[in-house]
Amino acid sequence: MMTPRPILSSLRRHKIAAFLIVLEIALAFAIVSNAVYLVMGRLQRMDIRSGIDERDLVTLQISSAGKAGVPAAEADLAALRAIPGVQAAAAVNSLPFTDSSWNSGFAKTPDPNATPYPVTIYLGSRDLLPTLGVKILAGRGFSSDQYTDLTPATMLSSFFKPTQVIVSQAYAEQLWPGGNAVGKLLYVQKAQGQVVGVMSNIVRPQLSDSGTDPANFYAAILPFRVGPNLGASYVLRTAPAARERVLKAAVAKLQAMHPTQTVTKQATLSQMRRDYFRDDRSMAWLLVSTILALLGVTAIGIVGLASFWVQQRTRQIGVRRALGARRVDILRYFQTENFLLATVGIALGCAAAIGINVWLMAHYAVPRLPIVYLPIGAVALWLLGQLAVLGPALRAARVPPTTAMRAA
Amino acid sequence: MGAYYLRLALRALRNSPVLTALMVLALAVGIGASMTMLTVLHVLSGDPLPGRSAHLYYPQVDPLPLARNGDGDSRPPSLLTYIDAENLLHQGKAARAAVMYQGADVVQPPAGSVLHPIAVTSRLTGRDFFSMFEVPFRYGAPWSAADDAGAAHVAVISQSLDHKLFGGADSVGRMLNYGGHSFRIVGVLAHWRPVPRFYDLNSSRYGEVEDVFIPFNTARALNIGVNGTTNCFGQTTGNLDTSPCGYIQMWVQLDSAHAAAAYKRFLVDYSAQQHAAGRFQRKPNVRLDDLMQWLATNHVVPEDVRMQAWLALGFLLVCVVNTVGLLLAKFLRRSGEIGVRRALGASRRAIFAQLLIEAGMIGAAGALLGLLLTWLGLWLVRQQPSSYASLAHLQPAMLVATLLLALLASLVAGLLPAWRACLIAPALQLKSS
Numbered sequence: 001m002m003t004p005r006p007i008l009s010s011l012r013r014h015k016i017a018a019f020l021i022v023l024e025i026a027l028a029f030a031i032v033s034n035a036v037y038l039v040m041g042r043l044q045r046m047d048i049r050s051g052i053d054e055r056d057l058v059t060l061q062i063s064s065a066g067k068a069g070v071p072a073a074e075a076d077l078a079a080l081r082a083i084p085g086v087q088a089a090a091a092v093n094s095l096p097f098t099d100s101s102w103n104s105g106f107a108k109t110p111d112p113n114a115t116p117y118p119v120t121i122y123l124g125s126r127d128l129l130p131t132l133g134v135k136i137l138a139g140r141g142f143s144s145d146q147y148t149d150l151t152p153a154t155m156l157s158s159f160f161k162p163t164q165v166i167v168s169q170a171y172a173e174q175l176w177p178g179g180n181a182v183g184k185l186l187y188v189q190k191a192q193g194q195v196v197g198v199m200s201n202i203v204r205p206q207l208s209d210s211g212t213d214p215a216n217f218y219a220a221i222l223p224f225r226v227g228p229n230l231g232a233s234y235v236l237r238t239a240p241a242a243r244e245r246v247l248k249a250a251v252a253k254l255q256a257m258h259p260t261q262t263v264t265k266q267a268t269l270s271q272m273r274r275d276y277f278r279d280d281r282s283m284a285w286l287l288v289s290t291i292l293a294l295l296g297v298t299a300i301g302i303v304g305l306a307s308f309w310v311q312q313r314t315r316q317i318g319v320r321r322a323l324g325a326r327r328v329d330i331l332r333y334f335q336t337e338n339f340l341l342a343t344v345g346i347a348l349g350c351a352a353a354i355g356i357n358v359w360l361m362a363h364y365a366v367p368r369l370p371i372v373y374l375p376i377g378a379v380a381l382w383l384l385g386q387l388a389v390l391g392p393a394l395r396a397a398r399v400p401p402t403t404a405m406r407a408a
Numbered sequence: 409m410g411a412y413y414l415r416l417a418l419r420a421l422r423n424s425p426v427l428t429a430l431m432v433l434a435l436a437v438g439i440g441a442s443m444t445m446l447t448v449l450h451v452l453s454g455d456p457l458p459g460r461s462a463h464l465y466y467p468q469v470d471p472l473p474l475a476r477n478g479d480g481d482s483r484p485p486s487l488l489t490y491i492d493a494e495n496l497l498h499q500g501k502a503a504r505a506a507v508m509y510q511g512a513d514v515v516q517p518p519a520g521s522v523l524h525p526i527a528v529t530s531r532l533t534g535r536d537f538f539s540m541f542e543v544p545f546r547y548g549a550p551w552s553a554a555d556d557a558g559a560a561h562v563a564v565i566s567q568s569l570d571h572k573l574f575g576g577a578d579s580v581g582r583m584l585n586y587g588g589h590s591f592r593i594v595g596v597l598a599h600w601r602p603v604p605r606f607y608d609l610n611s612s613r614y615g616e617v618e619d620v621f622i623p624f625n626t627a628r629a630l631n632i633g634v635n636g637t638t639n640c641f642g643q644t645t646g647n648l649d650t651s652p653c654g655y656i657q658m659w660v661q662l663d664s665a666h667a668a669a670a671y672k673r674f675l676v677d678y679s680a681q682q683h684a685a686g687r688f689q690r691k692p693n694v695r696l697d698d699l700m701q702w703l704a705t706n707h708v709v710p711e712d713v714r715m716q717a718w719l720a721l722g723f724l725l726v727c728v729v730n731t732v733g734l735l736l737a738k739f740l741r742r743s744g745e746i747g748v749r750r751a752l753g754a755s756r757r758a759i760f761a762q763l764l765i766e767a768g769m770i771g772a773a774g775a776l777l778g779l780l781l782t783w784l785g786l787w788l789v790r791q792q793p794s795s796y797a798s799l800a801h802l803q804p805a806m807l808v809a810t811l812l813l814a815l816l817a818s819l820v821a822g823l824l825p826a827w828r829a830c831l832i833a834p835a836l837q838l839k840s841s
Contacts, residue, residue, distance in 0.1 A: 016828060020733040027729060031722045038715070063514045063527040113474065152633060156653070157646035189643060229633075255524075262514055262525040282792040283712050287719070290441060294723055297434045301730035304427060308737030364711050 007337045010313075017305050018341060025345025025381055028298040030352035033377040034360065035287045035294075037369050042284040045211035046277040050096045051168075051202040053133030054269040055240045056087075058247045059095060061233035061265035062254050068261075070149040073227040073234075077125060079257060080234060083249045085242040090131040091225070091232045092124035094205050097269070097276035100231060101205035106165070106186040106193075106220070108175060114187070118215075119171055120204040123150065123224045124232070129199065131237050137169060139182035139197030142223040150224045161191035162222040170217035172198050193222075209365045233265060243268045295384055302388035306334065310396040317396050318403030327397040334393035335386060342385040346378045353377070417766035424738060428770065431734045435774030435818060438727025440781025443810045445713070445720035447782070448789060448800050452614070453709045456602035457541060461699035464540065465660050465668060467496060469679050470693035471652060472641050483705075484693050487610075487639055487654030490628075491687075497534075500674055502660035503667070504540045507624055508533035509656050510611050512635035513587035515620065517573060526572060529611070529635060530586065530620035532627035538564070538595075540661050541607065546570075548580035548595035551623060555594075559629045563591035564621040570596045586620050589630055603799055606699060608657050609706045610637045614796040672696045710796070724817065731770070731821040739763055739829035750834035763826035764819065771818020775811050782810055 011018045073091045080089045094100045105116025126144060129136065146164055165186055172181035184195045201217040208216060226232040238246045251263050317330055357369040421428045455461050469492055470484035488496070493507040511530040517523035538550040551562045563584050570579050584591045604613045634655045642652035662668040672694065679692035697705055746759055782802065789800040
């Protein structure tokens with residue numbers, strides 16, 4: 001590396017061009033670091049663990065508002081279990097990766113003014129937990145005699161008075177940090193329920209923007225059975241290879257059992273995950289392509305300005321070569337020059353990146369930019385700058401010493 | 409003189425085809441990306457009922473208990489309970505008013521048809537829905553006020569359901585079996601798809617409108633269930649309509665600011681009266697958003713789309729700065745030529761004008777290519793499975809905006825290099841060449 005002094009004095013004579021390169025790098029740095037961070041956020045969200053055995057599950061739903069209650073659901077489930085390849089079947093009020101969820105809030109004290117802690121409620125038939133692959137970590141599950149059948153009428157009167165509750169690990173941890181939740185009491189509008197078990201985390205249908213938010217896992221199960229009349233769907237457990245075949249057979253069977261109804265949903269849980277994150281995926285693709293295009297445009301700008309410089313200074317380069325500068329010295333000169341400009345650009349870009357992030361945090365639900373993105377972005381732009389300047393610098397290095405005489 | 413500058417500019421552009429192509433490309437990419445995103449933003453944040461939206465209002469009252477679900481938001485709930493909906497509908501003095509909710513059930517095909525049962529969503533509402541929102545009819549008309557009052561078994565169906573069931577024929581007078589009940593069809597809608605689907609923001613915001621419309625009173629008499637949010641907040645009774653459960657949207661039409669102010673006073677009076685009667689625990693807490701306010705309150709435009717638009721503008725800025733750099737390089741390379749022209753008597757103004765024309769031509773080329781890229785970008789957006797993707801089409805206003813933006817961007821980009829280039833001293837350049 002050579003001393004920056006002659007470079008600086010040379011740059012002073014090309015203030016505008018130097019300023020433009022610095023500006024381009026600063027803008028690219030500020031926008032790219034924020035965009036990369038947004039992409040990472042999306043990827044993290046799309047990667048969330050559902051807590052259920054997604055690859056083994058298919059689900060289907062039959063339209064039957066106001067009619068088929070729990071007894072009909074039990075008959076349907078018995079028929080579905082008879083399909084070869086079905087290992088288990090259950091009815092459930094809602095599933096991860098859907099747009100329908102039942103939410104409530106439990107308080108830790110009977111005081112009507114106590115703050116309730118929001119929670120998603122999962123309800124279903126008795127085999128629900130083993131079918132989904134959710135495990136009881138502490139305490140116990142519900143026994144068969146504890147279940148009540150929910151109807152549209154009883155839903156309004158009894159749903160809010162649970163006597164027993166199974167809570168997710170994350171919810172238990174939120175309510176009783178570090179403590180044992182089993183046996184504790186929960187309250188909803190003067191009604192009281194007891195935590196009988198703690199289950200492994202299961203994700204809520206509606207996720208928050210951040211994939212790492214623990215609230216994504218605040219869930220509870222109550223001992224109520226639901227039928228399709230309350231929007232329940234069926235979920236079947238099978239081997240991943242048999243999913244499509246099982247789903248097809250299940251649709252045919254339900255359609256044959258209910259000629260005046262229609263199957264309104266049929267999907268593997270893997271499909272549902274893909275569909276649920278389609279907007280995140282589109283956004284991630286869009287951001288990535290914008291980042292690449294932006295870096296490309298920045299590189300074009302650097303190549304253009306550097307080529308112009310080389311051309312302008314052909315004679316000066318020739319003189320230096322005639323005075324004994326080696327080719328590698330010329331190459332180094334342009335590389336060092338670009339490194340200096342990029343460094344100034346990156347420094348300005350850091351400030352702008354933080355500014356943009358603060359603005360995004362104020363206006364959109366965007367979290368703080370982790371500081372680690374700044375050095376990564378800096379290295380990326382240094383490399384980009386070196387790469388872009390390489391072509392023009394090599395051309396400069398090829399300038400023969402005799403140019404010094406001819407150009408005059 | 410203009411034609412001469414144009415010829416000069418063309419020749420200059422031809423002399424360095426690679427640099428010219430790079431500039432055009434950079435500008436076009438920036439314009440394509442930002443116009444694609446701005447078009448999506450424009451489509452999604454548009455006024456679903458231009459000319460009428462200012463007269464449509466969404467009344468809210470606050471029947472919540474004093475303890476609330478912690479979020480510190482003091483807005484009244486967005487859904488009305490049955491009791492409040494009925495009271496507001498019958499006591500309020502609005503030019504028009506409709507309460508509504510969404511249902512979902514199965515339509516049985518006509519006897520003898522080979523069709524399977526069809527799962528549809530329905531809108532349970534009053535006849536004013538159609539006139540308030542200027543819903544177009546293909547056949548027939550909305551049901552009558554008597555049908556509303558008498559809970560008649562009548563229905564309006566969508567064009568697409570009419571197409572599925574009756575092959576698109578005039579089905580007025582025929583029977584519709586929805587959810588196991590029979591309804592006489594009184595009207596068939598023409599195509600209607602307000603964007604966003606403003607009247608019910610709880611269900612699909614950019615989706616199609618419902619296939620079946622049935623009078624609200626009929627729906628309640630038949631106990632047609634709610635397909636959507638039901639928010640209960642107190643001691644429930646086992647009956648949705650007597651429980652403290654919000655599930656109803658309400659819209660009123662108020663034709664003047666005076667009427668709106670009067671209606672808001674009515675909401676406050678109503679709340680005070682309910683508070684005095686002990687039904688409401690809270691002091692009057694009302695809101696009366698007009699349609700566009702209501703969309704803003706509910707953050708209807710996805711935040712992603714707004715962020716994309718900002719990103720695209722940032723990207724355009726980078727492209728413009730880049731073009732400035734390239735133009736500067738291009739103009740200053742021609743110092744010799746410019747020096748000669750200056751020495752031969754061309755004024756700084758003339759040089760400046762000529763270089764700006766050159767920049768403008770790059771802008772024009774960038775605009776055309778950018779337009780093509782915008783069209784391609786919107787096509788790509790439409791291939792995405794997002795709910796609003798299918799609505800992203802190029803609009804005439806955005807087309808004009810694209811062209812203007814491109815021209816403006818290139819002229820802005822050309823200003824600094826052109827100014828810098830016309831400062832070139834004639835004598836010095838002559839000497840050195």
